[in-house]
Amino acid sequence: MRRSIGVAAGVWLWTACNGGDGSTEAGTGDPASASAATATEPDLTGATSGPTGSTTTPTTSVDSTSDPITGDPTGDPTGDPTEGTTGEPGDPVDYPPELLCPPAGDDRCGPPYDPSDPLGPDQLEQALQLGLDTWRFPGIRGACAGCHSPDGYDLARVGFSDDAIVRRALDHVDDAQAAVLVDYVHALRQKHQLTELLHPAKFRPLQPGHLPWPETTPGLDVTDPQAQDERDEAFMRHLLDDRQLLLAGGTVDSLEQAHQAYDELHAIDLTQLRLGLPFDLLSEDGFYGAPHLSVFEWYPGMASAPKPGMEGAFFAVVDQYLADPGDDGKLWAYYDAIAGMTDCVDPLDGMGDPQYYRRACNWMRLKWRSLQTFSHQLRNERHDYPDFLVDQAGPVQQHTALAADRIAIWHAGDFLRVQPLMRTDDNACFAGDDDPCTLLPPPVDDTIHSEPTYQEARIKQSQVFQQSWFLMAWVRDPALLLSGDDFATIVGDYIEAVLLPHYDIHHAFLVAKLAVAKSAAADWFDVADVRQGHGKIASVRTFSFKQLRNNFSHPPGGDPRFATHQRMFANFARMWLYLVEEDLALSGAVYDRQEVLRACRFMRTWFIDLEGAEDPVMNDLMLSIEALAAAADELRSDVHRDAFPGTGLQPTGTWDEFDQPYQG
Structure with missing residues (x-):
């Protein structure tokens, strides 16, 4: 099965849409x-047990009790929350108390189902049927079903208050229908035995670890640059203090430590990694103040409905x-x-x-x-x-x-x-x-x-x-x-660009984690499209350098994140140079020799900026990479390169200064 x-x-x-109107x-x-x-x-x-050549013996091991699909360890070696968040299909989600409507009540929350005061079977059935009909009623600017789930379960599980439901409904239906919708939501809560509700002002769908790291200054808007900087710093503290991640807090100065840094990154389940970047609430509502006048939400502001003549078939x-x-x-x-x-x-x-x-x-x-x-x-x-x-x-x-x-x-x-x-x-x-x-x-x-x-x-x-x-x-x-x-999507160009202005630590972490994930995707190595070459350390596919090519985008010099940001990129370069050399030595093969060498030569130059001086050990490592790569078998064919021009390092055409071998 x-x-x-x-x-x-x-x-x-979703397939990246890069046309003029994006309407595909x-x-x-x-x-x-x-x-x-x-x-x-x-x-x-394609996650395997560690970085490896495409057909060679793995050179890094992770916990053998790993997820059968992703290769991620199922244990908790890196500080991920574990209680009720195993991520296995069928496991109930154990939401933290902060995300629930309080038992004592809250103006933002409606009533949960009370088992001591249920509707009778006939009343329940009537409320559900009348409610569903009203849910689908084509009111002003569309039916409720055109912006929500097909039956309103979202309003039942996330505890929107009766007042809020009525107020929002009256933009679309009359008073009597709004009252029916309130009864309908109550009936859904009874049908699904929803005795605890998620708080509509706190629950953020798909937020890793359920809660983002907060800013330290109260009252800042989610778009405020200071708030973004403060949440980025909180994420840094988590990497340093809670996870004690070698990438962020130590120095990778040996092959053994390169394996350690790689394994720590590989072990992190991103769906459980608490981030400083808050995901959208289901709904934003300007009724609660100017900060909530926002499109930063899941609900569309424009409803959809069946096309004329398709109503019966669609429903x-x-x-x-x-x-x-x-x-x-x-x-x-x-x-x-x-x-x-x-x-x-x-x-x-x-x-x-x-x-x-x-x-x-x-x-x-x-x-x-x-x-x-x-x-x-x-x-x-x-x-x-x-x-x-x-x-x-x-x-x-x-x-x-x-x-x-x-x-x-x-x-x-x-x-x-x-x-x-x-x-x-x-x-x-x-x-x-x-x-x-x-x-x-x-x-x-x-x-x-x-x-x-x-x-x-x-x-x-x-x-x-x-x-x-x-x-x-x-x-x-x-x-x-x-x-x-789209190739720029696959190499991470767009996601890196939106993080750079203020989420600097998040960006540095993403660069390293992305490289680890790409190097572990062995089942994609031989695909026929631009994804070919994933699943190997000594491959151009592991490098996402477009946003770094001319600017590390450091936080300001006096910023508490500055030193850690430099350390994360320096350690990424150290880790990768050690692992590229090892992969070349063990596999005797490289995927896109010229581009891998350009990337390694580029990383070797980072240490002057990031650590204040060149590192003789890294220089010797680069000399070894030059020799090993020159003798390695080329795994990227000319046919593939001709079929997908410009799918090496990005930005294409700016790497001439790294064409010459490093000679010490």
Whole structure:
């Protein structure tokens, strides 16, 4: 029997859309083109027992009790929380008390189910049926079902208050219908025995470890640079004090320590690594103050609905899912139907263009589709992502397009990278074909604050949304092998770029963890596309240097993060040079000799900047790498290089200074 694909397996992805309008939502990875049959077991990351050549004996070992899909150890060698967070399918999620509505009550929370005061069977059934009908009622700007889960389970499990439900509902339905919806949410809480509710102002879906590290200065907005710096520093303290990570706090000065640093990074389950970067709440609501006037949320501001004439067919698929909501296959039947059978309800016309707000619609639908898969996890108390190959045959390497279609989180973030909510004056919206923007219709645009200015607020919110949604995708796809077919996506260019302004420690950690994950993805080594070459240390695929090529982006010199930031990059270079030499010696092979040598020569130069002087040991190591690489077998064929030009080190064409061998 094929394994279910877990969160740690690394799949929350979408094919990167880099066209002018990014509106390729429908038709990507058409599920009809894939055969439905029993599939073989996929290995999503190709994680092995350590860094190795493509066919050589592993040179680093990790705990033998490892996850069968990802290769991550199932023990807790690095300080990950373990109670109730094993991540195994079927394990209930044990949320920390801080995320729950308090038993004494809270103005933001509605009432949980009280087993001592239940509705009778007939009353319950009536409330559920009338409520579902109202949930689907096509009110003003769409039905509730067009922005939420198909039955409202999200409002039941996350304890939105009765007042909030009524207030938000009245934007779409009348008073009587709003009252029905409140009764419906209560009935859902009884049906699902929800005696404890998640706090709507605290619960952040998919947040690793459930809670982000907080800033130290109270009251700062999530987009405030100071808040981002402070959360980044808190993450640094966690790496140093709680995890005692060698990469951050020691010095890698031997091959043994290079293995230790690698193993520590390899052992970290990103889905349990508490980050300083907060993920989105399900809902932001300006009723609670200006900081909540934001698009930094899961719920779309534009509802979708069945296209005319497709109502019956669409809701038949939805009802089949709701009759058995634990079935991943029925989820995908419903999910797949969204692309072809539904569209936005809001008018899209403006400024004489009937599709003026089409980009906003497409972006909102990516959020909505992401919400469906998350709601499936929430209702089933699952850590693992729904098995997107449950109805397919063959390994995951054959289904990257289907993954892209069925897993939308990365692309929801990438959508605003390509077409942000606003641009700067010197790069204005629509100044050229390469400058599109996602313009929001007035009812949605009015929900976003304009401080300090309209332009700056929307630029910042575009950036923060990308940070959150790119990180949400990466923690489940640590090698970035399924987040998109675009080469810049695969090498981590976009995710690094959104971290650099203030999340410097997060960025340094990502560079190292990404390299480890890519080097461990052995099952992807022989694929025919741009992913070829993963699964080996001495391979160009392990290097993500575009953002580092001309700027380490250090924190300011007096910043408490400065020394650790330098140490993390210096140790990454030390670790990798030791391991590249070892891989070359053991395997006698290299994947893209010229690019690996360029990368190693580049890293050798880091020590002057990072440590104040060259290191004679590292210089000797580089001399050895030069000799070993010159004699190594080349594993990247000319045919592959010609078929995928420019898929070496990025940025392409800037590495000439590292063409000459290092001679001491």
